[in-house]
Amino acid sequence: MQKLDWSLIFTSIPKLLSRIHITFLIVIVATVCGIIIGLVMALFRVYKVPVLRQIAVVYASFIRGTPIIVQLFLIYYGLPVFFNWIFGVDIGRLNKMYFILVTYSLSMGAFFSEIMRSTIEGVGTGQSEAAYSIGMTKLQTFRRIVLPQAALAAVPSLSTSFVSLLQNTSLGYTIGIIDVIGRARTIINISKHTIEPYTAAAIIFVFLSIVFQYVFSFLEKRLSKGRGAVA
Amino acid sequence: MGGVKVHNIHKTFGKNKVLHGIDLDVEHGDVVAVIGPSGSGKTTLLRCINFLEHADKGLITVGEQTVNTEKASKKEILALRRKTAMVFQLYNLFNKKTALENVTEGLIAVQKVSKKEAEAKARELLDSVGLQSKYGAYGSQLSGGQQQRVAIARAMALDPEVILFDEPTSALDPELVGEVLSVMRRLAKGGQTMIVVTHEMSFAYEIANKVVFIDQGLIVEEGDPRDVFLTPKDERTKQFLARFNLSSQYSI
Amino acid sequence: MNIDLSFVWQAFLYGLAYLPNTLKLAFSAFLLSLVFGIVIAGIRFFKVPFLARFFALFVTFLKGVPMLLVMFVVFASASRVVNGLAALLHLPFSAKDVSLNAIGIVALTIFGTMIISETIRGALTSVDNGQFEAGFSIGLTRTGALVRIVAPQAVIIAAPVLCNNIIGLIKASALCYMVMVEEVMSGTLKVASSNYKYFEAYLAAAAIYWALCIVIEMIAKILRAKLGKYRTKLA
Numbered sequence: 001m002q003k004l005d006w007s008l009i010f011t012s013i014p015k016l017l018s019r020i021h022i023t024f025l026i027v028i029v030a031t032v033c034g035i036i037i038g039l040v041m042a043l044f045r046v047y048k049v050p051v052l053r054q055i056a057v058v059y060a061s062f063i064r065g066t067p068i069i070v071q072l073f074l075i076y077y078g079l080p081v082f083f084n085w086i087f088g089v090d091i092g093r094l095n096k097m098y099f100i101l102v103t104y105s106l107s108m109g110a111f112f113s114e115i116m117r118s119t120i121e122g123v124g125t126g127q128s129e130a131a132y133s134i135g136m137t138k139l140q141t142f143r144r145i146v147l148p149q150a151a152l153a154a155v156p157s158l159s160t161s162f163v164s165l166l167q168n169t170s171l172g173y174t175i176g177i178i179d180v181i182g183r184a185r186t187i188i189n190i191s192k193h194t195i196e197p198y199t200a201a202a203i204i205f206v207f208l209s210i211v212f213q214y215v216f217s218f219l220e221k222r223l224s225k226g227r228g229a230v231a
Numbered sequence: 232m233g234g235v236k237v238h239n240i241h242k243t244f245g246k247n248k249v250l251h252g253i254d255l256d257v258e259h260g261d262v263v264a265v266i267g268p269s270g271s272g273k274t275t276l277l278r279c280i281n282f283l284e285h286a287d288k289g290l291i292t293v294g295e296q297t298v299n300t301e302k303a304s305k306k307e308i309l310a311l312r313r314k315t316a317m318v319f320q321l322y323n324l325f326n327k328k329t330a331l332e333n334v335t336e337g338l339i340a341v342q343k344v345s346k347k348e349a350e351a352k353a354r355e356l357l358d359s360v361g362l363q364s365k366y367g368a369y370g371s372q373l374s375g376g377q378q379q380r381v382a383i384a385r386a387m388a389l390d391p392e393v394i395l396f397d398e399p400t401s402a403l404d405p406e407l408v409g410e411v412l413s414v415m416r417r418l419a420k421g422g423q424t425m426i427v428v429t430h431e432m433s434f435a436y437e438i439a440n441k442v443v444f445i446d447q448g449l450i451v452e453e454g455d456p457r458d459v460f461l462t463p464k465d466e467r468t469k470q471f472l473a474r475f476n477l478s479s480q481y482s483i
Numbered sequence: 484m485n486i487d488l489s490f491v492w493q494a495f496l497y498g499l500a501y502l503p504n505t506l507k508l509a510f511s512a513f514l515l516s517l518v519f520g521i522v523i524a525g526i527r528f529f530k531v532p533f534l535a536r537f538f539a540l541f542v543t544f545l546k547g548v549p550m551l552l553v554m555f556v557v558f559a560s561a562s563r564v565v566n567g568l569a570a571l572l573h574l575p576f577s578a579k580d581v582s583l584n585a586i587g588i589v590a591l592t593i594f595g596t597m598i599i600s601e602t603i604r605g606a607l608t609s610v611d612n613g614q615f616e617a618g619f620s621i622g623l624t625r626t627g628a629l630v631r632i633v634a635p636q637a638v639i640i641a642a643p644v645l646c647n648n649i650i651g652l653i654k655a656s657a658l659c660y661m662v663m664v665e666e667v668m669s670g671t672l673k674v675a676s677s678n679y680k681y682f683e684a685y686l687a688a689a690a691i692y693w694a695l696c697i698v699i700e701m702i703a704k705i706l707r708a709k710l711g712k713y714r715t716k717l718a
Contacts, residue, residue, distance in 0.1 A: 061693070061697065062689070062693055064650070064696065065650070065692060065693040065694075065695075065696030065697060065700075066654070066688075066689045066692045066693050066696070067654040067655070067657035067658070067668070067692060068654070069657055069658060069668070070657060070668070070685055070688050070689045070692060071689075073681065073682075073685045074682070074685045074686065074689060077681050077682035077685060078682050078685075078686075081485055081486070081682060084485070085485065123326075126319065126321060126323040127323065127325060127326065129283050129317075129319070129323060130317075130319065130323035130324070130325060130382075130385075131325075131336075132281075132282075132283060132312060133281055133283065133312065133315070133316060133317035133319075133386075133395075134312075134316060134336065134337035134341060134385065134386075134389055135309065135312045135313035135337065135341040135389065136337070136340055136341055137309060140340050140341075144336065144340055145325055145336075148327060149326050149327055152327065163546070163547070167547075167548070167549035167550065167551075168549070170549035170551045170552065171551060174661075181549075181551070181552070194555070194559040195556060195559050195560055198552050198555050198556050198559065199556065201552055202547075202548045202549075202552045202556070205547050205548055205549055205552070206544055206547030206548055207547070208547070209546060209547030210543065210547060224327075
């Protein structure tokens with residue numbers, strides 16, 4: 001049996017880090033798109049928009065109820081079929097990265113819609129009533145009073161979904177993305193050592209998760225600084 | 232002309248009929264105290280005036296504008312709300328906003344006043360309710376009485392035709408009631424039209440020029456505080472007031 | 484749209500045949516995780532010297548590792564660890580005797596222990612400290628107060644979250660197909676390998692997982708309603 005080569009862990013790390021920008025790209029694009037999708041979906045549900053609300057519910061349920069790997073391949077195989085059918089365009093040769101970005105944005109969007117829905121509903125009716133009583137429109141009430149409070153309350157949960165998104169990016173290699181994991185597998189193929197490159201990848205992921213968690217808790221403190229206790 | 236007119240207001244929650252056709256006339260500059268047992272519909276009446284509750288039937292007039300509640304458009308409701316302001320039982324200060332921001336919010340967002348002007352006005356108002364040292368305080372850093380005074384300043388900022396007070400002191404610790412009442416007293420003396428739902432009978436007696444007693448969704452008795460408090464005609468009014476023992480305080 | 488619906492159905496039935504194994508993976512891992520999770524949560528809740536710090540680190544570390552990597556590392560080190568253990572304890576077995584299922588369950592248990600210990604710890608800390616004090620005031624020991632007063636309340640809080648944890652484990656079990664464990668995912672893909680109708684196969688897999696999770700969510704909802712009643716009775 002092969003002996004563990006500890007030094008391989010350390011020599012792998014810089015090689016893996018050379019692909020970290022892929023991970024960052026996925027995480028950032030998916031978070032931004034996810035927040036937009038999630039907010040819109042949450043609004044459909046909070047304000048009970050007919051039809052769209054039901055679509056939002058089914059969408060969130062599907063994402064919550066299926067493994068992300070299944071979602072990834074559904075998008076990867078399904079999106080070209082769909083585009084071909086609707087627009088008659090062949091997107092099968094598109095950069096694989098786009099499929100990854102669509103999948104993770106949709107996934108993040110579903111989780112974020114659940115988070116935002118509960119934080120929006122968590123802003124008491126007294127806040128809206130006070131806004132209405134001074135003559136604000138529904139839109140003004142939402143934008144100026146409800147949304148800022150809901151967004152602040154969403155930060156801790158956003159942090160959790162963000163970290164799980166970070167980890168889910170590790171599945172990108174299955175459709176051929178060379179991110180940290182993809183690079184680890186090329187090292188494995190060359191060195192014939194399995195455990196060490198994976199361990200190196202794990203170290204990178206752990207480090208990133210911890211850093212991101214700190215960033216979010218700093219952000220939360222910063223945003224609520226001096227604003228009194230969360231009511 | 233001005234004031235508030237409520238005509239034949241009906242309101243039902245599910246199967247529960249809360250208001251059975253209320254008529255109320257409030258002249259410009261009037262201070263009207265609405266009293267009655269809990270569950271009588273007095274708060275609902277107040278909330279119907281600015282459409283926080285949408286009445287099923289009836290007419291509501293504020294200033295020159297009359298709205299038929301059966302076919303009120305969004306635009307009408309908004310216009311009506313912009314002529315009124317409300318002070319809530321639980322203050323409902325905007326969270327995550329300072330006292331000053333609470334007062335400027337309506338000026339900036341609704342009346343489109345410049346930020347600078349709004350802040351100047353807000354400072355003036357907070358001074359007038361005795362909070363000159365609390366501009367930057369958040370709700371959670373203020374006592375209940377201070378929060379309610381911010382809420383009153385927020386209402387005053389909009390120069391409304393009428394300010395609706397929904398049991399403004401009933402959530403306060405007894406020692407903080409006085410400071411809120413004294414602000415309201417000054418407001419009343421200044422000629423502000425006010426409708427006050429309250430349990431503070433002596434306060435109602437002192438500042439109101441009209442008292443309305445509501446029970447089971449109907450106005451049972453109304454008139455000059457002297458008449459209503461000291462010589463109530465209806466049996467229900469007598470029973471209700473007996474608990475407060477007002478006559479002994481004032482009939483000397 | 485060019486979808487072979489009859490093949491989706493075929494793949495669905497194929498995948499369904501593997502549902503028992505998916506459930507076996509997820510629920511074995513769940514039960515093991517529950518045991519480890521309760522132990523770890525208890526150690527951290529009572530701040531047992533050294534061990535509490537150790538497990539805090541352990542959980543923080545595992546939180547950061549993608550499930551996929553846990554799976555790969557367990558798979559890659561299984562033979563090494565098992566043979567080593569067998570040699571150490573002079574036991575008559577070797578890595579060849581270890582089923583792939585066992586590897587999947589171990590990997591899922593590592594992941595499950597991390598999330599479930601957090602669920603239990605969250606439930607314990609959310610029970611008002613006054614409950615402990617009330618327990619002490621009637622002469623209960625710390626363990627007595629935990630068992631008789633706090634734990635029953637913590638169970639009520641934890642139960643719906645544990646249902647979510649089960650859903651998490653079921654979804655994570657789909658990754659087992661990557662280390663050649665046979666379950667729903669590999670079942671549906673197996674039929675597609677002959678005709679390359681992978682989209683249909685993944686649709687079938689999605690349908691199975693989705694249905695399963697909806698059922699568990701419904702159970703969680705019922706549980707929440709039942710326990711919620713109990714909770715108000717408690718209050």
